[in-house]
Amino acid sequence: MSRPESAGARFRQALKDNQPLQVVGTINAYTAIMAERIGHQAIYLSGAGVANASYGLPDLGMTSLENVLEDVRRITAASSLPLLVDIDTGWGGAFNIARTVKEMIRAGAAAVHIEDQVAQKRCGHRPNKEIVSKEEMVDRIKAAVDARTDDDFFIMARTDSFAQEGLEAAIDRAQACIEAGADGIFAEAVTELEHYRAFKDALNVPILANITEFGKTKLYNKQELGESGADMVLYPLSAFRAMNKAAENVYSSILANGDQQAVVDTMQTRAELYDYLNYHEFEDKLDALFKK
């Protein structure tokens, strides 16, 4: 697999090639391989996903930079798709944020989003979020942009301010972040298509729509989102939620029935599993190398 360009450059190219660019959450290396094979152009590592899946924790700012990096490294080693990473609030002050950005680039990430919630953050679609001042958020962006070791690395500012302060204030914050060097804006938990249009009309950078299930935003189609000015559409946890439900059914069925007959049809087969992993190529190599 040749990678002539940096991950950031590949993300920017994917953004140019796809209007809007769908960015699908991949909770681990294997699902990243699946997303790539299926034809997606960009993938996402969710902060909630790392907390929930890798650590069994809620999405309340309890995971560390190193926790997230570990999953970034696993995914970027397995897939050549550009990876957008949720870095929550950046894990500290200016120097911590700088370190976060440098380490993300080193780990092969293409892009990050950093948000304006307080460190004790919540999911963007939950009530009672608290945000830092516009000035503090601008400082976060400045620190992130200044730390970049690859000019193509894509730094997105996420604002959670719509819920408390409304559309105008959210756009005003986004504008300040762009002036500080942000490459894109993540308009968190807005509710109407017109809101994306308003962000797009006021700002001259790509806009991300977070279409997460069971949240505040309806499950708009990518076409209507594109027509409303969204440049990226994020599905952060869609496959993860489906995987969890499938696992729940399997565990329940095994317990209730004493075998897995009732759920075998819901499973990926061994052949399908191996196909994504190029298993047989590895096995052939082994045979060729060590044939008796």
Ligand SMILES: C[C@](O)(C(=O)O)[C@H](CC(=O)O)C(=O)O
């Ligand atoms: C995008 C998000 O930040 C994430 O961590 O995946 C979450 C998603 C979710 O909880 O549905 C968020 O929107 O805050």
Ligand SMILES: [Mg+2]
């Ligand atoms: Mg998150």
